[in-house]
Amino acid sequence: MKKVILAAAVSAVFAVPAVAAENADVVVVGAGGAGLSAAVTAHDLGKKVIVLEKMAFVGGNTNRAAGGLNAAETKPQEKAGIKDSIETHFNDTMKGGKYLNNPDLVHVLTDNARYSVDFINSLKEGDLTDVGMLAGATNKRAHRPAGGGFVGANVVKTLATAAKDKGIDVRTNAKVEKLIVKNGKVVGLQYKGKNGVKTINAKAVVIAAGGFGANQELLTKINPKLNGFGTTNQPGATGDGIILG
Template sequence: MKQHKKLLGITVVIMLIISLLTGCAGDAPADTEEPQGVADIQTDVVIIGSGGAGLAAAIEAHDAGKEVIVLEKMPMVGGNTLRATGGLNAAGTSVQAELGIEDSVEVHYEDTMTGGYDMNNPELVQIFTENASDAVEWLLELGGDFNDVGRLGGSTNNRSHRPSGGAAVGPELVRTLRAAVEARDIEIMIETTAIEILSEDGKIGGVVAMNKDGQEFTVAASAVILATGGFGANSTMLVEWDSALEGFGTTNQPGATGDGITMAAAIGAGLVDMEEIQTHPTAVPSNGSMITEAVRGNGAILINKDGQRFVNELATRDVVSEAMLAQEGEIGLLFFGDDIRESLSAIEGYIKQGIVTEGSSIEELAGKLGIDAETLQGTVDTYNGLVDSGVDAEFGRDDMPRGIEEGNVYVIEVGPAVHHTMGGVRINGSAQVLNADGEVIQGLFAAGEAVGGIHGGNRLGGNALADIIVFGRVAGQSAADL
């Protein structure tokens, strides 16, 4: 074999010498082709984005008998869903029943509308809240662990489903969906960016995409599903819609740049609520990590640099963020004790990151923080008294599951960062994208944070994950009906 390769090499050299001598060195050898671009692809449904909405849509479209391809511009699957920590809101689930939690779709609907200042699209909220329970049951059937239930800000009842022990919900959600996608052999093309939605005479024909080498190709399809997320990591776009966000950090992953919204608008899609942008109050200023709202839901309080409470910790995110920005340094200190640490396994991750300040007593912790120990002790004593009475006479917090007892105490410094963009493309109840006149763009669907209208002026913690599964499934089913 080695001798054969050596002879082949000699032959090639001789051929090159002959071509030079005959003056045709500029012509390619007869058996050599010019480099070819990436081949175009044909499929039934192409989905842009591999977060929770995209993966849920892929599973449903596939199970309805359609061939599906998912495009993901980042080098890994999951999008912002992978970063989610708090939970997935749903009312009337089997998990709630097992835990003795009473809840209803009607209360979930009212909480969502109230949290969004009644700016939400009532039809979409009705579909969302009515189907959230089925979304949880579907995820459980797929093998997911969503068997712990807590409460996040703005919710009347405990309805935020998360993994056992209170672990971060996003990784488990992505794991569950990705396993289901892989079991179905659905193709996901990572590091592949959709750059244009193909449309002719008001009908969708697929997308133009580009691979990591900059080569463009077409994915022809009768249905396109936008699951590209919001624009929380696009500083230019954020400031365009809300100039007050100049210089804000973000909890979003780098790929959340609003590509799907921009592409849809380019072919006439209507947009709604684009100026409604939510900050999350408990992000770590030093690195942008988000501290799950479940820490507060499980009993933590927020104090300022003077060691005093300043807000109802479970008010809506915009209210807590505004209160925090009014404090010295525009930050807050998330304060909790051993009981809360033991109730929520996600806290162990924060300790491993080195972002938690710990003290064996309130006095020791106060010394580390430069806070007057008597003031901090007074704040804790007062709060524990409120827990005992069941009434927060200071700030109106209506859910105080535990006080801060003797033992180790902890603080995480937090501040607001851009978290969720409530605005996006306009859809109907079938997840069909509508144009500026409210007419259906045939073949174009959307789900998740790329969509506007569901959360109104403020999104409740735990509603986004329910939203992406509910409307991701709807989009997949609707696309399969074409």
């Protein structure tokens, strides 16, 4: 018994100190298409970036995207002789959302979607050169790999390769559990990884965990008009984005 007590006392004296918090310019929560795009962009702007992904692999639900990336007035459309407009894309999107959409946010999407196509095509292995038609679209504007391949797989592969080539710190099996807020500003976060809970101080935190439409309860709570619009059959999509936000 005395030996046990002595051993405990020695362990207490030489206890391992708490791991010091890390520092980064930007921490990105989620390594899907949005998160990896944000990470690559921030890195190219000279920022120190850390990406945290709760799954064991990158890509998130972007891995499952099949149809295409909708965008109007793009270079691939012009090359193919397809006549389309941002205004038509906006109207199609509003109609598809039964006019419950926030017009200002829809404009952000439709006015800037073409730049997403340019961004992916500018990277090594990026291929959104084929343009097809999806339901609800007036014109062909679904950008995908040559031959009509799945868009998600190419986008994830392209962004993951870019992140690796640029030496961006991407950590999988790292679930963010808490945002650190001081004086009303997010200044970091805590996440649980393979070796326990860790803290990262950051100048900016980008929440790209997604899952908004995958959490029907929170979706309806935020906007009762969207009751019935959500889905809960997406593996890995739990609404983490709005839970943290």
